[in-house]
Amino acid sequence: MTRLLITGSSGLLGLNLALAAMDEYTVIGVDRLSLGGVPFELLRADLLDPEAADRVLDAARPDWLIHCAALANVDACEREPDLAQRLNVELPRQLAAASARRGVRMVHISTDAVFDGTKDGIYTESDTPNPLGVYAQTKLDGESAVLAVNPDVAVARVNFFGWSLSGQRSLAEFFVNNLGAGKPVNGFDDVYFCPMFVGDLAEMLLEMLAKGLSGLYHVVGSESLTKFEFGRAIAQTFGFDAGLITPISVDESGLTAKRSHNLRLSVHKLSTDLGRVVPAFSPGLAKFYTQYQQGYPQKLRSYQQS
Numbered sequence: 675m676t677r678l679l680i681t682g683s684s685g686l687l688g689l690n691l692a693l694a695a696m697d698e699y700t701v702i703g704v705d706r707l708s709l710g711g712v713p714f715e716l717l718r719a720d721l722l723d724p725e726a727a728d729r730v731l732d733a734a735r736p737d738w739l740i741h742c743a744a745l746a747n748v749d750a751c752e753r754e755p756d757l758a759q760r761l762n763v764e765l766p767r768q769l770a771a772a773s774a775r776r777g778v779r780m781v782h783i784s785t786d787a788v789f790d791g792t793k794d795g796i797y798t799e800s801d802t803p804n805p806l807g808v809y810a811q812t813k814l815d816g817e818s819a820v821l822a823v824n825p826d827v828a829v830a831r832v833n834f835f836g837w838s839l840s841g842q843r844s845l846a847e848f849f850v851n852n853l854g855a856g857k858p859v860n861g862f863d864d865v866y867f868c869p870m871f872v873g874d875l876a877e878m879l880l881e882m883l884a885k886g887l888s889g890l891y892h893v894v895g896s897e898s899l900t901k902f903e904f905g906r907a908i909a910q911t912f913g914f915d916a917g918l919i920t921p922i923s924v925d926e927s928g929l930t931a932k933r934s935h936n937l938r939l940s941v942h943k944l945s946t947d948l949g950r951v952v953p954a955f956s957p958g959l960a961k962f963y964t965q966y967q968q969g970y971p972q973k974l975r976s977y978q979q980s
Contacts, residue, residue: 675700679736679778681721681769682743684708686838687783687872689974691740694876702734704743708839710979722760727768731776738883739780741769744813748787749930751809762812767819774824779886781879786833786867786894788814791934796898798940799890807931817890828882830893833937836872836962837971839978845869846962849905853914861902863921867937868894869904871958881948891947892939897954907955911963 676699682688683703692701692714701714709716719730721743731739744762745751751758766782773780787810788803805811817829835846842851846869852859870878870893878893899907902921909916924933941952965971 676738677702677734677736679717679730679734679739680704681730681739681741683712683716684839685742685746686836686843687832687834687875688740688742689839689977690836690872691742691876691879694873695880699738699880702736704730704734708979709977712977721765724768727765727772731769731772731778736778739769739773739778740879740883741766741780741782744783744816746785746809748807748809748933751812752807752931755808755812758808758812759815762809763815763819766816767823770820770824770827774826779883780820780824780827781882782816782820782827782829784817784829784831785810785813786831786892786937786939787934788817788831789934789937791865791936793936796938796940797892797936799892799943806934809931821889826888828887829890830879830882831891831939832870832875833867833894833939834870834872834875835958837965837974839974841971841975845901845904846908849908849919850912850914850966853905853909853918854912856915856918858918858920859905860922860927861900861905861919862924862927862933863900863902864935865901865924865933865937866898866935867901867904868896868898868939868941869955869958870895870953871955871961873961874953874958878944878948878952881950885948887947891944892941893944894939894941895955895958896941896945896952897956898938899955904955907959911959912966
């Protein structure tokens with residue numbers, strides 16, 4: 675059975691990916707202290723250790739690696755640019771180089787936020803990025819660093835939603851938690867994006883590895899909407915009061931880091947190379963709600979290390 679190593683296995687993508695893959699693959703998750711009692715193998719490691727890349731790959735002996743670990747909190751990157759550089763640029767470079775030396779097939783997770791959002795239309799992989807903040811810049815630099823040392827890596831620019839270990843990591847959880855408690859919230863009506871359900875994203879990433887894809891791909895949902903519309907769709911699906919959501923401009927939000935207004939990304943390249951339709955938001959939202967009904971969020975929280 676193919677051995678799949680997942681860094682950042684306590685993160686929203688990493689944990690959902692590990693749980694989704696474990697029936698068909700031997701999953702080894704890399705975690706420092708967050709997880710306990712998970713149904714897949716755990717490798718304890720501090721990825722800030724300069725020797726971590728070689729040590730983890732030698733211990734896990736994977737066939738495939740999906741590198742999810744990152745400093746993904748946009749405002750935290752503004753506060754700690756050196757840490758963002760270490761986690762978002764240096765670490766992926768080391769893992770890509772170590773993977774190349776061992777013949778390990780790798781997917782590196784990047785972000786749609788590398789674009790400034792000023793294009794009047796849909797971004798393709800050939801468009802020139804223009805990062806607006808430390809997070810976006812370090813993720814873009816990470817893409818370049820990875821491909822420079824290992825051109826066989828597949829770099830996936832993503833935007834996803836789902837349930838997390840803490841229950842507070844995704845925009846979808848933000849809306850569910852607040853609207854479910856009857857609390858009013860804001861929704862940006864001038865930020866367009868293409869969210870993909872994390873379960874669908876896990877499927878896409880595994881297919882990319884199975885097909886041996888390499889280079890840059892946009893791996894986002896095939897349906898675009900504003901974050902205000904995203905919130906209203908969640909309210910309607912869950913039976914919450916959509917009137918609790920107030921549409922506002924992201925420029926009036928008071929957030930530390932600048933955000934792009936247009937993150938509509940083309941998935942034509944991905945769809946063509948995988949030979950399949952890329953999932954849209956609406957069916958993914960239905961899956962997200964089904965997990966809610968089945969107690970999946972509580973299941974995830976049970977894996978928190980006490």
